[in-house]
Amino acid sequence: MSGLFWEVPKEQKISRFNVHLSRLILHNFVTTGPILYLENRLFQGLTKSTLRHGRGTEAEGIPLINLSISNSKSIETLVGEIGDACKNWGFFQVINHGVPFETREKLESASRKFFAQATEEKLKVRRDEVNPLGYYDTELTKNVRDWKEVFDLAVKNPTVIPASPEAADNGLRELVNRWPEYPSELRVAYEEYAKEMEKLAYKLLELISLSLGLPANRLSGFFNNHTSFFKLNHYPSCPIPNLALGVGPHKDDGALTILAQDDVGGLQVKRKTDGEWVQVRPTPHAYIVNVGDIIQVWSNDRYESVEHRVMVNSEKERFSMPFFLNPDHNVMVEPLEELITEQNPAKYRAYNWGKFFATRKRSNFKKLGV
Ligand SMILES: O=C(O)CCC(=O)C(=O)O
Numbered sequence: 001m002s003g004l005f006w007e008v009p010k011e012q013k014i015s016r017f018n019v020h021l022s023r024l025i026l027h028n029f030v031t032t033g034p035i036l037y038l039e040n041r042l043f044q045g046l047t048k049s050t051l052r053h054g055r056g057t058e059a060e061g062i063p064l065i066n067l068s069i070s071n072s073k074s075i076e077t078l079v080g081e082i083g084d085a086c087k088n089w090g091f092f093q094v095i096n097h098g099v100p101f102e103t104r105e106k107l108e109s110a111s112r113k114f115f116a117q118a119t120e121e122k123l124k125v126r127r128d129e130v131n132p133l134g135y136y137d138t139e140l141t142k143n144v145r146d147w148k149e150v151f152d153l154a155v156k157n158p159t160v161i162p163a164s165p166e167a168a169d170n171g172l173r174e175l176v177n178r179w180p181e182y183p184s185e186l187r188v189a190y191e192e193y194a195k196e197m198e199k200l201a202y203k204l205l206e207l208i209s210l211s212l213g214l215p216a217n218r219l220s221g222f223f224n225n226h227t228s229f230f231k232l233n234h235y236p237s238c239p240i241p242n243l244a245l246g247v248g249p250h251k252d253d254g255a256l257t258i259l260a261q262d263d264v265g266g267l268q269v270k271r272k273t274d275g276e277w278v279q280v281r282p283t284p285h286a287y288i289v290n291v292g293d294i295i296q297v298w299s300n301d302r303y304e305s306v307e308h309r310v311m312v313n314s315e316k317e318r319f320s321m322p323f324f325l326n327p328d329h330n331v332m333v334e335p336l337e338e339l340i341t342e343q344n345p346a347k348y349r350a351y352n353w354g355k356f357f358a359t360r361k362r363s364n365f366k367k368l369g370v
């Protein structure tokens with residue numbers, strides 16, 4: 001922790017006055033713990049990294065892949081593009097994905113209506129210890145509070161997960177979605193959209209399997225009773241964007257994430273070649289896809305789950321909707337045997353997805369010392 005400010009360029013040092021002012025402003029927005037929020041940002045070094053890297057480089061973006069096959073584009077070409085993107089970036093955008101625009105638009109509009117309500121209305125569908133699904137504005141990424149509010153949903157209703165993280169406990173529990181009274185169209189809009197996300201996720205899984213030299217359906221058996229999740233995210237505009245992150249740097253722990261973002265921008269990906277934060281520029285109607293920790297393990301590190309974060313904007317609020325594709329709770333996640341050789345031994349030992357999920361700890365898979 002000490003020496004935090006040594007590496008911050010002089011002109012960007014934060015004055016005591018600014019910090020004081022920021023605390024006051026934050027106090028008006030955040031319902032609890034504003035001081036803790038800022039102090040965490042300052043002392044965990046995230047602020048340092050935000051300042052040093054500024055708003056991220058615009059130069060080269062993640063690959064944009066057209067999913068439609070035609071006379072001029074074969075399935076082999078498409079599979080090659082997916083494989084390259086997974087290997088070099090862990091992130092890509094897709095167009096011609098088959099998700100009807102109206103289905104997405106209906107949910108985006110319902111999401112805006114939901115978040116525009118007074119806090120007390122949203123708190124009526126607040127998540128609690130019994131049911132983790134619902135509304136909250138207190139998400140932590142690596143113990144630092146994110147500048148956003150969220151409505152969490154399960155994809156399968158109900159979704160079955162272990163009752164506790166304890167290995168000896170075989171009990172299961174069902175997670176059930178909560179629905180707000182307003183807007184009344186949210187439920188139908190979500191259920192239609194979730195079906196489209198499942199279809200797209202399976203299509204992407206097949207392409208990824210093929211790109212690893214495996215049969216198209218090699219991974220589908222892990223998802224019969226999948227534990228996929230969905231978030232409606234709202235990032236309010238932030239008066240002091242340099243002191244806050246919408247989501248701190250993290251990796252996604254599921255198999256695959258499919259994200260819809262609006263036209264504001266703010267998502268940044270850590271480029272594998274040089275560790276630079278790169279903007280994911282909003283592309284109308286496109287989806288952003290990233291490989292999660294599970295595909296990293298299945299592929300035995302051929303594909304890596306890549307760090308990303310969300311910057312906040314001083315003027316504009318931002319909305320996004322990630323779909324997290326997760327396997328069945330009883331799946332043991334381990335490198336696929338076809339991808340293990342004497343020269344390339346397993347880099348991970350098996351872990352139970354459901355138990356991992358129940359502990360809700362990120363990036364916690366067990367790397368062997370090889
Ligand atoms: O809102 C975004 O752009 C990304 C959010 C994200 O990375 C996450 O929820 O895991």
Ligand SMILES: [Fe+2]
Pocket residue numbers: 250251252308
């Ligand atoms: Fe993420």
